[in-house]
Amino acid sequence: MTDWKEIPGGITAAKGFQAAGIAAGLKPSGAKDLALIWSETEAIAAGVFTTSVVRAACVDYCRQKIQTKTSTRAILCNAGQANAATGAQGWQDALDCAESVATYLNIPPGSVLLASTGVIGKRIRMEQLQQGIPSLVAALSPDGNETASRAIMTTDLVPKSIALETTIDDRPVRIGGIAKGSGMIHPNMATMLAFVTCDAMISTQLWQEMLSRAAQKSFNQITVDGDTSTNDSLIALANGQSRTPTITELHKDGQKLEAMLTAVCQHLAKAIARDGEGATCLIEVEVSGASDENSALQVARTIAGSSLVKSAIFGRDPNWGRIAAAAGRAGVSFHQEDLRIKLGDFLMMDNGQPLPYDRQKASDYLKAKSQGAYLQDDTVHISLCLGNGSGTGRAWGCDLSYDYVKINAEYTT
Structure with missing residues (x-):
């Protein structure tokens, strides 16, 4: 409250x-x-x-x-x-x-x-x-x-x-x-x-x-x-x-x-x-379990800014491997065997192990968030836990669509 x-x-x-x-x-x-x-x-x-x-x-x-x-x-x-x-x-x-x-x-x-x-x-x-x-x-x-x-x-x-x-x-x-x-x-x-x-x-x-x-x-x-x-x-x-x-x-x-x-x-x-140029949805990345707040913020920023993650979300592809890869290159040390990843309510990795999930329903989750901007709930939620640390952080981004290239290819013309 x-x-x-x-x-x-x-x-x-x-x-x-x-x-x-x-x-x-x-x-x-x-x-x-x-x-x-x-x-x-x-x-x-x-x-x-x-x-x-x-x-x-x-x-x-x-x-x-x-x-x-x-x-x-x-x-x-x-x-x-x-x-x-x-x-x-x-x-x-x-x-x-x-x-x-x-x-x-x-x-x-x-x-x-x-x-x-x-x-x-x-x-x-x-x-x-x-x-x-x-x-x-x-x-x-x-x-x-x-x-x-x-x-x-x-x-x-x-x-x-x-x-x-x-x-x-x-x-x-x-x-x-x-x-x-x-x-x-x-x-x-x-x-x-x-x-x-x-x-x-x-x-x-x-x-x-x-x-x-x-x-x-x-x-x-x-x-x-x-x-x-x-x-x-x-x-x-x-x-x-x-x-x-x-x-x-x-x-x-x-x-x-x-x-x-x-x-x-x-x-x-x-x-x-x-309102990102050409965007169809908002992406919110929440990171917990980091060693400190700055580490959590850095991992969240890296995932939200990943072109591969953003492209997958635009394509309604629940490719959580791209999320894991972005976290791993963020410059923050953590043990991959502790990594936990969720896309919406879909738990995709826990204790560093991939888990079975309904791929079609996960794709449908992404589609539901992109049925037009400014809906009541147009946010794709990604959450990661890196371990047992107290550090938490959030970052926000959007998907990367064809329209982004079109807008910026013609910006001054």
Whole structure:
């Protein structure tokens, strides 16, 4: 049983936040492509970003701003052009984006954080973006979650948002979030953007520590295709508008807040994996019995990211040998005679020994999960036990279909 409940509102559920999304002409399709998240009061910011050495200008910009620990008031996100690998002019474009938003919000440019998504090597269409800023600011609303979540999408099929509420010191505390991502998704951050808002009062250092741990158990545990990107950004704002006492350490209230933050991030992460390009089902891998948590997480990631496992699931082939092989190459030591593997309710290996099972029914289990995305239960469950250790971990992915190749073969054409 959790200490929180799901509520409507997404990114604007937390007190004192507004959002908006508009079509500014950045996408040739004419779809919404410019989003703004706005805190009515000063907020602290934390962030986790791509580890790629080829980074978008917005990533370096946000890293600099967050490290200064100055207050943040807004996040501007454009979709259509990644502004990655665009050199000095791309950096200037980022600065100009922040300046434009700051002017219309009447705040310092340093209070604006940035994110971009789209084609790598393409600069932002600055004329269209700057012309759209006045309308974007005018559209800010406490009900702006839907438009903002759609404006950050690229190849996503659906918007992704969540909001949860708990009680701290007899006052409601809320965390909301939106995310985008569908392809170029792999652990160690992925081609994804995620934004989180919170109305708790918390120290800057602890907020960053919480977000980093939450990312490790959520966004760094998803994979679609094994490719990471130049623009990955997870940015979280907290403005203290719940008027709860300041949380400065991981006592009871801090633990409750971090657990809720992790739940928000995991929900968004699974939504990204479920929406993988060409995917027909979500894959959840649960590992237990490892020597420690990191080992369990590593094995789970490796299985979820295996092209052979993903292809077998798309083909409705219950080939558990591919699962065993992926676990064995994960770089984690365990005794194969202890290995136990289940696909759904089908026990396929126990104590390192293969077991008889109904192959047709196991195939039917996989087929049932792929009868269209976003069903009540479209998740293929894979569980492994490696031994008697205390380490557990989960990872999420999706199957690998013909459509993935088609989507990415034609991405820029």
